[in-house]
Amino acid sequence: MTPTSRRLAGKSHEQAGTKRGRHRLGAVVENHIRHEFETRSTEDTLDTMAEDAYVDHVPVLTGGTGKAELREFYATHFIPRMPPDLEMVPNLPDYRDGSACR
Numbered sequence: 001m002t003p004t005s006r007r008l009a010g011k012s013h014e015q016a017g018t019k020r021g022r023h024r025l026g027a028v029v030e031n032h033i034r035h036e037f038e039t040r041s042t043e044d045t046l047d048t049m050a051e052d053a054y055v056d057h058v059p060v061l062t063g064g065t066g067k068a069e070l071r072e073f074y075a076t077h078f079i080p081r082m083p084p085d086l087e088m089v090p091n092l093p094d095y096r097d098g099s100a101c102r
Contacts, residue, residue: 037088042074
């Protein structure tokens with residue numbers, strides 16, 4: 001986990017709403033997605049998340065609350081079941097300049 005993502009993981013939504021916070025949030029989101037779909041690393045994915053994070057993966061009724069359950073989810077249900085030739089094409093707003101979130 002980078003120092004920036006570590007600091008942001010503990011911030012409230014209000015603090016993340018500042019221009020600087022949006023820039024950091026965008027970086028955390030990009031890093032999280034990179035680890036889910038490119039590096040496919042459970043531990044690096046979890047490092048981008050708060051200790052009490054939760055995932056509710058509705059289409060298949062999986063997920064978890066907290067890092068122990070999320071470790072099981074990512075390591076068993078999510079990451080290894082992706083096709084090896086899956087290509088991630090991001091379609092996210094660019095948070096870096098603050099223009100996407102005002």
